Amino acid sequence: MVGPRRRSGWVVVAVFAAGAAAGASLTASVSARKVALADEATRRELDAVKQGILAGHRAKDRAALSRLYADDYTAVDSKGAVRTKDELLAGLPTDPQMVEGKYELVAARRLGDVAVASGHGHLVYRNPDGSTRTSDYYSFNVFERRDGKWLYVAAFLP
Numbered sequence: 605m606v607g608p609r610r611r612s613g614w615v616v617v618a619v620f621a622a623g624a625a626a627g628a629s630l631t632a633s634v635s636a637r638k639v640a641l642a643d644e645a646t647r648r649e650l651d652a653v654k655q656g657i658l659a660g661h662r663a664k665d666r667a668a669l670s671r672l673y674a675d676d677y678t679a680v681d682s683k684g685a686v687r688t689k690d691e692l693l694a695g696l697p698t699d700p701q702m703v704e705g706k707y708e709l710v711a712a713r714r715l716g717d718v719a720v721a722s723g724h725g726h727l728v729y730r731n732p733d734g735s736t737r738t739s740d741y742y743s744f745n746v747f748e749r750r751d752g753k754w755l756y757v758a759a760f761l762p
Contacts, residue, residue: 642712642719649754650721650747651709657756658705664696674748674755682762700737704728710742717749 642650653672660669670693677689705727712721727739739762746758 640713640715642714642721646714646719647709647712650712650719650745653747653754653756654707654709654721654723654745658702658707661696661699662702662705664699664701666693666696669693669696672756674750674757677755677757677759679759679761681760700729700731702727703730703736719747719749719754721745721747 656668656672659665660672670689673689673692675689677692679687679692681687705725707723707725709721709723712719722742722744725739725741725743727741729737729739731737741762743762744760745756747754748757749755
């Protein structure tokens with residue numbers, strides 16, 4: 605006969621083993637989601653957003669940019685300054701003219717309706733005095749799928 609003390613020991617072991625198995629399974633599934641690279645279709649869609657943003661800035665097309673940036677978009681630069689979508693669009697008329705713009709996604713990860721991507725940009729601006737300024741940079745970008753389309757919601761820019 606197994607005593608109550610011995611029986612409760614087996615119950616504890618069984619509960620512990622079941623909890624450990626469930627925890628391991630959950631950890632594995634969460635870890636797999638965290639490192640899941642974006643599929644090719646998502647990468648193409650994110651790239652289309654970034655390329656549309658470049659085209660919109662080159663043309664200073666407020667309407668096109670307004671469709672690509674989320675209303676709650678924020679960008680933070682290396683000095684900690686924050687720029688919102690409204691500030692970005694308001695500055696378009698006085699921003700230096702972009703004469704060349706390229707952006708390449710380096711890596712992208714998708715977590716449901718959110719995607720993060722890093723990439724390299726090469727931009728050339730013409731200043732009001734006719735001189736040019738070149739910006740080669742890496743950035744970190746956040747996109748969110750809302751109502752079936754990807755929007756640019758946040759960035760860390762140099």
